[in-house]
Each structure stands twice: as C-alpha cells, then as structure tokens.
Amino acid sequence: MSASVIIGSDPSGAPVPVDIEELLATRLLVQGNSGSGKSHLLRRLLEESASLVQQVVIDPEGDFVTLAEPFGHVVIDGSAYSGDEIARLAARIRKHRASVVLALDGLELEAQMRCAAQFLATLFDAPREEWYPALVVVDEAQIFAPAAAGDVSDEVRRLSLAAMTNLMCRGRKRGLAGIIATQRLAKLAKNVAAEASNFLMGRTFLDIDMVRAADLLGMERRQAEQIRDLARGHFLGLGPAISRRPVAVKIGDVRTRARNVIQGLTPLPAAGQDMEALLLAEPAVPEPVPCAMPLGPEAADSGELLEQIASYVPAGEEAEVSTEPSLFAAQEQAAGVSAVLAELAAEPDCTFQPVAALFQDFTLRCRMKRIAGHGLDVTAFRRRFALAVAGADEADPDWAELLRIAGDVQDDLVAPFLVIARAAQRGEPCPDDAELSRIYGTSSPGRIRRLLEHFEKAGLIVVRTDFGGRRSIGIPALGATTAPVDQDVTG
Numbered sequence: 001m002s003a004s005v006i007i008g009s010d011p012s013g014a015p016v017p018v019d020i021e022e023l024l025a026t027r028l029l030v031q032g033n034s035g036s037g038k039s040h041l042l043r044r045l046l047e048e049s050a051s052l053v054q055q056v057v058i059d060p061e062g063d064f065v066t067l068a069e070p071f072g073h074v075v076i077d078g079s080a081y082s083g084d085e086i087a088r089l090a091a092r093i094r095k096h097r098a099s100v101v102l103a104l105d106g107l108e109l110e111a112q113m114r115c116a117a118q119f120l121a122t123l124f125d126a127p128r129e130e131w132y133p134a135l136v137v138v139d140e141a142q143i144f145a146p147a148a149a150g151d152v153s154d155e156v157r158r159l160s161l162a163a164m165t166n167l168m169c170r171g172r173k174r175g176l177a178g179i180i181a182t183q184r185l186a187k188l189a190k191n192v193a194a195e196a197s198n199f200l201m202g203r204t205f206l207d208i209d210m211v212r213a214a215d216l217l218g219m220e221r222r223q224a225e226q227i228r229d230l231a232r233g234h235f236l237g238l239g240p241a242i243s244r245r246p247v248a249v250k251i252g253d254v255r256t257r258a259r260n261v262i263q264g265l266t267p268l269p270a271a272g273q274d275m276e277a278l279l280l281a282e283p284a285v286p287e288p289v290p291c292a293m294p295l296g297p298e299a300a301d302s303g304e305l306l307e308q309i310a311s312y313v314p315a316g317e318e319a320e321v322s323t324e325p326s327l328f329a330a331q332e333q334a335a336g337v338s339a340v341l342a343e344l345a346a347e348p349d350c351t352f353q354p355v356a357a358l359f360q361d362f363t364l365r366c367r368m369k370r371i372a373g374h375g376l377d378v379t380a381f382r383r384r385f386a387l388a389v390a391g392a393d394e395a396d397p398d399w400a401e402l403l404r405i406a407g408d409v410q411d412d413l414v415a416p417f418l419v420i421a422r423a424a425q426r427g428e429p430c431p432d433d434a435e436l437s438r439i440y441g442t443s444s445p446g447r448i449r450r451l452l453e454h455f456e457k458a459g460l461i462v463v464r465t466d467f468g469g470r471r472s473i474g475i476p477a478l479g480a481t482t483a484p485v486d487q488d489v490t491g
C-alpha cells in the first residue's frame with residue numbers, strides 16, 4: 001500500500017504527490033486569503049488519505065462534517081457537550097483510533113477556543129500505548145493560536161495557544177501530526193507556524209504575509225510577487241513530504257462539499273414584491289428565539305457518541321472484534337450483517353476484488369446501515385463473504401450439511417467447492433468453467449483446472465468425464481453427483 005496521495009497537478013499536468021508518512025513527521029502549514037482554496041485543499045488531502053491514516057479535524061465552520069457519510073468520520077458537535085465530556089470523547093478517539101470532525105460552528109469564539117484546547121490537550125495526554133499516528137487538521141488555525149492578544153480572556157488564549165504549541169512542537173513523538181491552515185500568517189503565533197516543515201501557499205495579497213510566505217518557501221523577495229497572482233485553487237508547495245524545490249500545484253477535485261456553500265450569485269427577489277409588508281407582517285406561528293446552537297439534526301448524547309467511537313473501524317484496516325454492547329439487538333445485528341454480505345456478494349465482479357478492499361467496503365456499508373461493530377475481523381469476513389458468494393443459508397438444513405463437509409476447505413477455495421457440492425446435492429448440472437471462474441474470481445481456465453485437481457487430491461470431489469466429453473462431479477462425503485454437462489471451456 002502506497003503512503004502517498006495525489007493532491008493535484010503541476011503546470012505540466014503531472015500529478016503532485018504528498019507523502020503521508022513523511023507528513024506525519026514534518027507537519028504542514030497552509031496559507032492563503034479567504035477564497036484562495038485552503039479548505040478545499042484540506043478536504044482533498046483528507047479525502048485522499050482517509051483510508052491510510054486516522055484523521056482528527058478541528059473545524060470552526062462545521063464545513064467538514066460532510067466527510068461523515070462517505071468516509072465514516074464521527075461528527076462531534078462541540079456545542080453539545082461539557083468540557084468533561086469532550087475530554088472523555090477525545091480519550092476514546094485515541095484509544096479506538098476513530099477519525100472525527102470536531103464541529104465548532106455552534107460556539108462563540110471563546111468557547112471554540114476552550115473546547116478545542118480541552119480536546120487537543122486530551123489527545124496529547126494519551127497514554128504511551130495509544131500513540132498511534134493521526135493527522136490533526138486545524139482550519140482557521142489563527143483562531144486557536146493567535147499571534148496577539150485579542151477579544152478573549154488571557155486564560156483562554158493561554159490554554160488554546162498551549163494546546164496548539166504542544167500539537168505542533170511536541171505532537172510528533174505522540175503520533176500527532178499538525179496540519180494547519182490560516183488566512184494570514186501574520187495573525188498566527190510564530191512558534192506554531194515555525195514547526196511546520198511543509199508549506200502550501202495560496203493567493204496572498206498583503207505584503208507582510210507575502211514576505212513571510214516567501215521566506216518560508218526560501219524565495220527571493222522579488223519572486224514573492226507570484227504569490228499575489230496565484231489563482232483560486234493554486235498553491236506553491238515545498239517541503240520534505242511534497243517537493244525539495246517549490247512546486248506549483250493546482251489542487252484536484254474533491255468528492256464531498258462544504259456544508260451550506262453558496263455558489264455564485266443567486267437571483268434577487270422580484271422587484272414588484274412589497275418588501276416592507278413582508279418584513280413587518282405578523283408571523284403566522286411564533287418564531288424561534290435565535291440562539292447560538294446550530295440548527296440541524298440533534299446531537300447524539302455523549303454515551304451514544306462514545307459507542308460510535310468505540311465501534312469505529314479505521315478505514316482499510318482489520319476490525320477489532322467488538323465486545324462493546326451494540327445499538328442493535330444481537331439478532332437484528334446478525335441479520336443486518338448477513339444482508340450487507342449478500343448485497344456485497346451480488347455486486348458484479350466482486351470476487352475479483354482484493355479482500356482488503358472488500359472488507360473496507362463491507363465496513364462502510366455496515367456503518368451506513370448503522371450496524372455498530374459488525375464483529376468480524378478480516379479473516380472471519382473472508383469466510384463469510386465466500387459463503388455469501390456461494391449463496392449459503394445457514395438456517396437451511398441442506399446448506400448446514402454442505403457447510404459441515406466444507407468445514408476444512410480453505411477460505412479462498414470454499415465458494416467454488418460449495419457451488420459444486422450444492423449442485424451435486426440437488427442433482428443439478430455441474431457448474432461450468434465460466435461460472436466457477438466467476439465464483440473463484442479468476443479469468444484463467446488453468447486456475448480452475450488446478451483448483452479441481454486440488455479438490456480431487458484432497459478427496460473432496462471426484463471428477464468424471466464421459467465419452468461424450470460431459471463432466472460430472474461427485475462429492476464422496478455427500479454420496480451425490482452433479483448431472484453431467486458439456487464442457488466448452490477446458491483450458
């Protein structure tokens with residue numbers, strides 16, 4: 001598995017990779033004016049690396065919550081929990097390696113800083129055995145690590161700044177890699193910015209920011225003008241995880257969108273409308289009192305969220321067999337898992353996919369169906385998937401017998417064995433090579449021939465070809481034989 005992801009292309013159209021492993025060790029700073037495309041860039045990086053590494057997003061605008069559906073990030077609405085609850089959630093995130101988005105859009109500035117500080121400090125303080133690698137992405141980092149005292153109390157500023165400094169300066173050893181984005185370098189605390197060795201600089205108008213950006217990129221001051229001329233979505237990149245020389249990158253497309261984006265101009269209401277009357281009209285129903293809380297789906301209580309985090313399976317990795325209580329009753333859960341397996345097995349060409357990709361797909365589908373902790377590791381999954389491909393139904397006594405005699409057959413061979421044995425049990429025609437190839441996930445007739453030879457050597461089957469060239473296969477353990485069938489494909 002490659003540890004690089006493509007973030008975009010250079011002026012010649014060549015892909016520009018970012019080495020995620022190197023990024024974990026050397027961190028990243030993104031700067032650009034509002035609308036230069038920083039959040040888009042972070043989203044691209046997050047989407048592309050979602051299956052490679054745990055991700056924690058500190059999201060002041062609540063933009064990244066849309067990662068939840070396709071990538072399974074757990075969303076934590078920062079406005080819905082107490083400080084203690086946030087700390088408990090953060091501790092569990094380290095333990096279970098869950099990818100999360102901490103959405104802070106429902107909070108006032110000071111509360112955003114407090115919440116992020118508590119959250120980051122707890123991630124940082126995790127016990128040594130939980131120092132797994134994770135990208136910690138902080139958008140609008142100047143909020144949490146301001147260069148100068150502002151409107152918030154000194155105590156909150158100190159807390160927040162300390163958490164960000166720890167993340168950037170001492171996080172690496174603990175597996176935490178800071179990726180921070182800011183509109184203005186001059187507004188970001190110097191010691192926080194200084195710890196990043198990778199930079200992606202977007203369009204920057206103010207001289208003071210441009211000069212700092214040019215310094216970080218090692219560019220001559222007079223070359224710095226080009227930073228002013230960068231188009232939206234274009235960045236200059238430098239650093240051990242990106243390139244040894246400054247490289248121009250156009251950031252590639254993303255699969256998800258920020259929540260509530262307004263695209264371009266929206267037509268104004270027709271001029272004829274009596275706006276005054278509309279504004280002054282009595283409301284038909286009492287209007288809600290404005291409050292700082294976000295409108296939208298209600299936040300889960302913290303117990304439910306802890307459970308979601310506990311059942312989180314890092315994308316692309318094996319599941320821990322969950323011992324946590326599940327949201328579903330056990331039976332309902334088992335039925336849900338079987339349904340997902342059947343759905344997956346019905347996908348065309350599924351048997352040709354590598355098991356890791358199938359397992360990831362399976363985990364994602366379970367999550368979409370809110371099956372918390374499907375309880376399978378990759379080995380158990382492989383077997384269950386093979387049974388699903390063969391169409392096995394454990395509740396059916398005929399199938400139970402077949403599964404018993406297939407008990408010792410290897411996981412990767414069990415599906416073709418079962419379809420042959422099933423045909424024998426019912427006295428149906430022997431599956432032809434094309435069908436066996438589909439079930440086995442091969443396009444090579446030679447492999448099917450070797451598979452049958454292997455089964456025969458193991459005493460599982462007896463192949464018989466009659467003088468007319470028709471093949472039938474007997475299953476000694478069943479005392480049954482398939483009906484003979486013409487073989488067009490013999491390899």
Ligand SMILES: Nc1ncnc2c1ncn2[C@@H]1O[C@H](COP(=O)(O)OP(=O)(O)OP(=O)(O)O)[C@@H](O)[C@H]1O
Nearest residue numbers: 033034035036037038039040041183232233251252
């Ligand atoms: N590489 C790109 N390709 C296509 N669209 C892009 C690209 N980069 C940015 N955009 C679009 O431009 C708009 C502004 O981008 P984005 O929100 O990422 O800017 P930003 O730098 O985060 O701004 P702010 O600092 O105000 O949050 C968005 O609608 C985004 O979808």
Ligand SMILES: [Mg+2]
Nearest residue numbers: 038039040139
């Ligand atoms: Mg942004």
